[in-house]
Amino acid sequence: MTADEPHEISGDASLLIVDDDKPFLTRLARAMEGRGFDVDTAESVEEAVVKARARPPAYAVVDMRLGDGNGLDVVAAIRDGRDDARTVILTGYGNIATAVTAVKLGAIDYLSKPADADDIFAALTRTTGERAAPPENPMSADRVRWEHIQRVYEMCERNVSETARRLNMHRRTLQRILAKRAPR
Structure with a gap:
């Protein structure tokens, strides 16, 4: 199987x-x-x-x-x-x-x-020893990065300054990323 x-x-x-x-x-x-x-x-x-x-x-x-x-x-x-x-x-x-x-x-x-x-x-x-198939359409690196930023942003209760500090990122850079749509 x-x-x-x-x-x-x-x-x-x-x-x-x-x-x-x-x-x-x-x-x-x-x-x-x-x-x-x-x-x-x-x-x-x-x-x-x-x-x-x-x-x-x-x-x-x-x-x-x-x-x-x-x-x-x-x-x-x-x-x-x-x-x-x-x-x-x-x-x-x-x-x-x-x-x-x-x-x-x-x-x-x-x-x-x-x-x-x-x-x-x-x-x-899944039966013991059965391997999972690799994903058909894995997330792009840009999407993975975006997802991570969104998670940290939510963990910081949507506080841009705190999120930027935790991600070691400039606040304005983070604001630009958050304003864009999610990459595919």
Whole structure:
């Protein structure tokens, strides 16, 4: 079976999706229900840990950074309740250290945002040893840079001066970048 072929959900189809981006959470939940999962959602670490302890899911999709903490705490809680759970971490702030920690805690994959429902479904249902196909249309370097700037800008609560300081960039340069449309 290749990464492009449709996959099947085997056995228990319970899926916990944890993300503090409500529109994304709603869209992903709908998409996963359409693919046969029994979906439950949570918008915080606290809510997700309570749900994971009450009913450990067979599958989980967990955002790394949540408003009240780190998604790795959710991964650990899921693993404590069910060691065969298949968990995928989503993040816009990927780095090697957190990816390694996520895998050590039991995550089976680590996807960077924006990830679509097909990518997430493939990661959840991929068999052991099966490799993911390289992306058909990866983001351009300009798009990756723009996405990073946007994330830092949001983290700084849309404060241009603070964002420019953290990015080690001149404030006016940042203002020009923010005024432009996103590159493809």
